[in-house]
Amino acid sequence: xxxxxxxxxxxxxxxxxxxxxxxxxxxxxxxxxxxxxxxxxxxxxxxxxxxxxxxxxxxxxxxxxxxxxxxxxxxxxxxxxxxxxxxxxxxxxxxxxxxxxxxxxxxxxxxxxxxxxxxxxxxxxxxxxxxxxxxxxxxxxxxxxxxxxxxxxxxxxxxxxxxxxxxxxxxxxxxxxxxxxxxxxxxxxxxxxxxxxxxxxxxxxxxxxxxxxxxxxxxxxxxxxxxxxxxxxxxxxxxxxxxxxxxxxxxxxxxxxxxxxxxxxxxxxxxxxxxxxxxxxxxxxxxxxxxxxxxxxxxxxxxxxxxxxxxxxxxxxxxxxxxxxxxxxxxxxxxxxxxxxxxxxxxxxxxxxxxxxxxxxxxxxxxxxxxxxxxxxxxxxxxxxxxxxxxxxxxxxxxxxxxxxxxxxxxxxxxxxxxxxxxxxxxxxxxxxxxxxxxxxxxxxxxxxxxxxxxxxxxxxxxxxxxxxxxxxxxxxxxxxxxxxxxxxxxxxxxxxxxxxxxxxxxxxxxxxxxxxxxxxxxxxxxxxxxxxxxxxxxxxxxxxxxxxxxxxxxxxxxxxxxxxxxxxxxxxxxxxxxxxxxxxxxxxxxxxxxxxxxxxxxxxxxxxxxxxxxxxxxxxxxxxxxxxxxxxxxxxxxxxxxxxxxxxxxxxxxxxxxxxxxxxxxxxxxxxxxxxxxxxxxxxxxxxxxxxxxxxxxxxxxxxxxxxxxxxxxxxxxxxxxxxxxxxxxxxxxxxxxxxxxxxxxxxxxxxxxxxxxxxxxxxxxxxxxxxxxxxxxxxxxxxxxxxxxxxxxxxxxxxxxxxxxxxxxxxxxxxxxxxxxxxxxxxxxxxxxxxxxxxxxxxxxxxxxxxxxxxxxxxxxxxxxxxxxxxxxxxxxxxxxxxxxxxxxxxxxx
Numbered sequence: 001x002x003x004x005x006x007x008x009x010x011x012x013x014x015x016x017x018x019x020x021x022x023x024x025x026x027x028x029x030x031x032x033x034x035x036x037x038x039x040x041x042x043x044x045x046x047x048x049x050x051x052x053x054x055x056x057x058x059x060x061x062x063x064x065x066x067x068x069x070x071x072x073x074x075x076x077x078x079x080x081x082x083x084x085x086x087x088x089x090x091x092x093x094x095x096x097x098x099x100x101x102x103x104x105x106x107x108x109x110x111x112x113x114x115x116x117x118x119x120x121x122x123x124x125x126x127x128x129x130x131x132x133x134x135x136x137x138x139x140x141x142x143x144x145x146x147x148x149x150x151x152x153x154x155x156x157x158x159x160x161x162x163x164x165x166x167x168x169x170x171x172x173x174x175x176x177x178x179x180x181x182x183x184x185x186x187x188x189x190x191x192x193x194x195x196x197x198x199x200x201x202x203x204x205x206x207x208x209x210x211x212x213x214x215x216x217x218x219x220x221x222x223x224x225x226x227x228x229x230x231x232x233x234x235x236x237x238x239x240x241x242x243x244x245x246x247x248x249x250x251x252x253x254x255x256x257x258x259x260x261x262x263x264x265x266x267x268x269x270x271x272x273x274x275x276x277x278x279x280x281x282x283x284x285x286x287x288x289x290x291x292x293x294x295x296x297x298x299x300x301x302x303x304x305x306x307x308x309x310x311x312x313x314x315x316x317x318x319x320x321x322x323x324x325x326x327x328x329x330x331x332x333x334x335x336x337x338x339x340x341x342x343x344x345x346x347x348x349x350x351x352x353x354x355x356x357x358x359x360x361x362x363x364x365x366x367x368x369x370x371x372x373x374x375x376x377x378x379x380x381x382x383x384x385x386x387x388x389x390x391x392x393x394x395x396x397x398x399x400x401x402x403x404x405x406x407x408x409x410x411x412x413x414x415x416x417x418x419x420x421x422x423x424x425x426x427x428x429x430x431x432x433x434x435x436x437x438x439x440x441x442x443x444x445x446x447x448x449x450x451x452x453x454x455x456x457x458x459x460x461x462x463x464x465x466x467x468x469x470x471x472x473x474x475x476x477x478x479x480x481x482x483x484x485x486x487x488x489x490x491x492x493x494x495x496x497x498x499x500x501x502x503x504x505x506x507x508x509x510x511x512x513x514x515x516x517x518x519x520x521x522x523x524x525x526x527x528x529x530x531x532x533x534x535x536x537x538x539x540x541x542x543x544x545x546x547x548x549x550x551x552x553x554x555x556x557x558x559x560x561x562x563x564x565x566x567x568x569x570x571x572x573x574x575x576x577x578x579x580x581x582x583x584x585x586x587x588x589x590x591x592x593x594x595x596x597x598x599x600x601x602x603x604x605x606x607x608x609x610x611x612x613x614x615x616x617x618x619x620x621x622x623x624x625x626x627x628x629x630x631x632x633x634x635x636x637x638x639x640x641x642x643x644x645x646x647x648x649x650x651x652x653x654x655x656x657x658x659x660x661x662x663x664x665x666x667x668x669x670x671x672x673x674x675x676x677x678x679x680x681x682x683x684x685x686x687x688x689x690x691x692x693x694x695x696x697x698x699x700x701x702x703x704x705x706x707x708x709x710x711x712x713x714x715x716x717x718x719x720x721x722x723x724x725x726x727x728x729x730x731x732x733x734x735x736x737x738x739x740x741x742x743x744x745x746x747x748x749x750x751x752x753x754x755x756x757x758x759x760x761x762x763x764x765x766x767x768x769x770x771x772x773x774x775x776x777x778x779x780x781x782x783x784x785x786x787x788x789x790x791x792x793x794x795x796x797x798x799x800x801x802x803x804x805x806x807x808x809x810x811x812x813x814x815x816x817x818x819x820x821x822x823x824x825x826x827x828x829x830x831x832x833x834x835x836x837x838x839x840x841x842x843x844x845x846x847x848x849x850x851x852x853x854x855x856x857x858x859x860x861x862x863x864x865x866x867x868x869x870x871x872x873x874x875x876x877x878x879x880x881x882x883x884x885x886x887x888x889x890x891x892x893x894x895x896x
Contacts, residue, residue, distance in 0.1 A: 094140070094171075094182040097123050109188060111160035129156040129164070136169075140182055143173045154189070166193040220247070220308040222270070222297065236314060238284050255280035255288065269297040270305040274445050278315070289316045296445075303457070342416075342436040345423070350375055350391060353431070362416075362438050364409030375434075380405040380413060394420045394432055403439075415440045456530040458508055459515045467529035467537055471589045474541040478582055485582040486540035486549030489596035490518065490556070493574045493608045495534040509566045510573065517564075518575075521555040537593065546581060546613065553577050553611035560609075574609035576600055585614050598622055605680075624670070628678050631667060632687040636694060641665050643698055644865035647874060648717070648836060648858040651850050654883025656875060658749060660717040660858065661699040662865050663691065683723060692724045696737060700748065702868055704741040711875055715747040719781065722753060726763065731770035738774075745775030749800065752780055768796060779836070784824065801828045805839020805859070812848045822852050829853065846885075 090106040092099055098121050107114045110127055120126075124140075125133055132155045142149045152170040159165060171184035217230040227245045234241050237253060247266070254262055258279035265275045274296045281289050295310030318338055336343045342359035344352055355370045363370060363378065376384050383404040390400045399421045405413045416436040423431040454466040462470065471485075478485045492514055499507035511534065518528055518536060527539045540549050556575055563572040578599025580592045595614040602621070603612045635641060643661050650657040665673045682688040696718055703716040724730055738745055750771065772778060779800035784807055803824055811818040821837070828835045837849045840859030849857055866874055 089185050090187070091183070091185045093174075094124065094184070095179070097125075099123075100181060106186070109159075109165070109186065110157070111163075127157050129158060132156060139171065143171065143182060144180055146173075164190070166190045216291075216312040216314070218310055218312065220310075222305040222307060233312065236289070236312075237281075253281045253283070255282060265293075265295070269295055269308050272297055272299045272303075272305075274442070275310075289314050290319055291315065336433075339435065342434075342438065344375070344434040344436070346375065346432040346434065348395065348429070348431065350432075358438075359436070362408075362414060362436065363406070369409075378406045380407065390420060391432070394422050395429055397422050397424065397429055406436075413440075414438060415443045459512055459530050461515055461536075462527060462529040464529065464531045467527075467531060467539070468589060470527055470529075470539060471592070474539060475582055475587065475589065477541065481542070483541075484543050484545075484584070486538075486543055486546075486552075487580045487582070487592050487596045488538035488540065488549060488553060488556075488611075489578040489580075489593070489600040490536040490538060491576045491600050491604055492534040492536075493576055493604070495573065498571065498573070506566055506571075510564060510571065513564050513566070514560075514573070514575075517559045518556055521559050522552055526552075537596070543581075546579075546584075549579055549581065550611065550613070553579065557609065557611070576603040576608050577611035578603065579611060579613045581613075625681060627670070628667070628673065629681050629685050629687075632678070632682055632685065633690065635665065635667065636687075636690060638668075640667060641691070641694065642867070643695065643702070644867055645702070645716075645871045646858060646865040647863045647871070648856050649862050649885055650856055651854060651885070654885035656714060656878055657856060658715050658717050659871060660751070661695055661702075661719070663695055663719075683721060686723065688721045688723050689727065692721055693733065695719075696734065700737050700741045700743060702871075703747060704743060706872070706875065707743070707747075709872075711879075714875070715749055715777070717749040717751055717779070719751045722764075725752075725767055727767075731767050731774065734771065734776065735774055746777060749777040749779055751802070752778065753782070765796075772797060782838070784820075798833055800834045800836055800856075802836040802838050802858075803854075808837050808839060808845055808849060809841075811845055813844075818848065821849070825852050825854055850885075 091103040093101040157165045168187040174183040216233040219228045292315045293312045297305045297308040342362045343356040419435045422429045578596045580596035598618045599612040599614040645659040647656045648658040699716045777799040782804040834855040836856040837854045840861045
């Protein structure tokens with residue numbers, strides 16, 4: 001359509017012009033020539049026609065070529081338009097000071113319709129601010145001329161509605177079918193520019209404010225040990241900004257009497273404490289300046305220091321001035337003008353007369369606005385009555401102090417610690433001074449400290465301190481309403497196993513998940529607190545009966561049954577719980593906690609995964625436990641411990657091969673104490689190590705005595721605690737004892753608990769290896785009662801395995817035990833180890849075990865444990881009467 005408009009009229013004009021010329025020539029020139037030359041006129045007309053057709057043909061060919069070029073140009077533009085028509089890119093095509101094309105996003109950005117841009121037409125001059133006209137024109141011209149220009153630049157423009165825009169302009173030179181045009185896009189960076197301007201303005205204001213206030217700013221990167229000073233700090237110390245400051249440099253400038261203050265403040269900073277100090281520095285010219293510093297360290301989520309920020313203020317001049325003003329009448333003016341706190345002077349009606357600079361900063365008003373304010377209007381409503389009463393008291397001549405909240409001009413609240421003093425002139429109160437310290441940040445810090453002080457860092461639950469406060473409140477409430485309060489003391493079972501074997505990260509995750517699991521079982525009014533590593537306390541207030549507490553304990557047990565998935569691994573743990581109830585078990589907080597703890601420990605030391613309500617008998621048990629634990633060492637010294645020996649028979653020879661040392665304790669007050677009672681307590685206190693050393697020494701002494709009287713084929717078996725294996729010198733101590741008594745190492749057998757089989761600790765494995773290399777025999781006691789692994793059994797290369805009494809009891813009639821025992825004997829033999837069956841009490845059990853191939857037997861059927869002298873007589877009778885099994889068979893035969 002555009003081509004038709006451009007070329008139709010010129011072609012018609014030329015055509016009619018040629019027709020006119022033809023007619024003109026035909027009537028004038030050709031007619032005369034025809035008469036003069038006597039040639040027919042049609043010949044001249046034919047020649048004229050040919051001459052007319054040739055230029056017309058050439059012109060039409062040119063027009064056709066221009067038409068094809070124009071169509072190609074239009075096609076390229078249409079392709080570009082199709083790409084951008086549905087795009088959010090604000091794009092344009094520009095040529096000859098006009099927009100050939102703009103995208104919808106471009107038109108929307110400037111607030112015009114595309115029809116307005118095309119038809120007005122709108123040019124770049126209409127869109128750009130005047131100061132950018134020349135810059136953009138030169139850029140377009142240089143691009144069209146092929147000169148090298150910037151790929152993009154920023155301009156300021158205006159929308160149709162007059163709003164200013166900051167734009168990043170990205171123009172480029174393109175050729176559409178041989179025609180050079182400017183193709184580009186614009187990006188709206190107005191918001192970014194405004195933010196940048198505000199930031200620069202704020203930084204300038206802050207820098208100027210610090211400069212005005214004489215505040216020196218510094219930062220310390222605790223991670224990279226790097227100190228950064230503000231320019232004013234460099235200026236104070238006379239240090240070039242090119243030199244990196246250090247804490248050591250600062251310390252070298254501090255007066256020797258004040259250095260400890262600075263060192264101690266650094267130790268406080270890394271705890272997150274807000275630290276304020278005043279100290280003196282000695283400059284290079286010998287002058288002494290006094291600095292006031294405030295600093296605080298920022299901590300990461302794990303409590304580690306990452307950055308310390310602080311300010312220093314040179315208060316030397318202020319101190320000097322204050323010292324002078326103490327001797328002059330102008331000291332109050334100095335206090336007013338230079339105070340770091342907000343200071344007001346009020347008349348007797350309570351109107352503000354003057355304010356200092358800090359008051360202006362604190363409240364955000366100008367000096368004139370502050371003076372026009374009525375003080376009570378600045379104070380938060382809930383503090384106004386107290387402020388009014390205080391003002392009356394001050395007018396009577398009594399200074400007062402109050403903490404209030406006031407409003408900043410922007411509407412936010414400011415915490416203030418206000419000291420109000422009467423201005424007394426010639427014994428008359430003439431006005432009032434108010435000194436207000438902005439303690440907003442201190443209040444915020446106190447809230448943070450309170451949060452840390454009252455909540456557990458790992459779970460976020462209340463800690464012991466918060467627990468005690470809540471218990472006190474709930475007990476008072478229970479007293480007032482005649483209700484009860486339950487306490488559930490909860491201990492997680494096997495958490496130590498998880499920490500020791502999987503690491504504390506897993507243990508922490510278990511604690512968090514266990515806390516959440518407990519929370520799911522309680523009521524909204526109940527409170528769960530974490531009071532120790534694996535201990536929680538649950539407060540159950542306002543209850544009318546025990547059953548409420550017991551039902552919650554049952555729900556917790558059920559909640560723990562599915563186990564815990566930590567990092568896609570299933571872990572099972574249980575909870576041991578003790579219960580005490582106010583007022584049934586007491587009215588004192590500590591008493592109630594102690595009794596719930598005792599009940600929990602009762603469950604913990606028995607079957608775990610259960611709950612127990614406190615009973616008075618537990619106190620007696622606790623006292624007995626305390627007496628036993630505190631008597632172990634003295635009883636060991638006083639000879640209250642003694643050994644009994646139980647013989648073990650070799651099945652093949654029928655003779656005693658070994659005697660097992662069994663520890664006994666006759667307490668001077670408690671009498672005989674069961675080993676199952678005192679050995680766990682010795683393990684808990686660590687005294688088992690001393691006891692174990694004594695047992696080894698006594699056992700080897702007895703064995704040596706037997707060897708001296710001819711029983712050289714007998715060896716002794718001694719139980720060894722896992723705690724003894726943690727001694728790095730146990731193997732050396734045993735070697736020294738064997739050498740002292742001149743006994744062969746294979747005459748000593750060490751019995752280990754089955755739990756040692758799952759230990760991966762290299763220290764224990766090294767000691768066992770060393771004992772094996774000495775020639776000492778190693779055996780596993782009570783096999784089958786723990787969580788042992790056959791793999792570890794083979795790995796540790798044990799010599800003897802002792803099958804527990806629980807598997808041989810009642811055989812052969814006890815079919816299941818018979819099958820298990822038979823299989824275990826075969827398995828142990830296949831591993832090239834000897835088998836000892838313990839707890840043989842009947843002839844039938846003995847005969848079955850012998851038939852199944854046990855190497856040795858032990859139990860009451862063979863012999864009860866014997867004291868030393870009885871053991872000697874036992875072995876002497878065996879030597880006289882022959883093998884023990886044969887001797888027993890004869891006695892049984894005589895009975896028949």
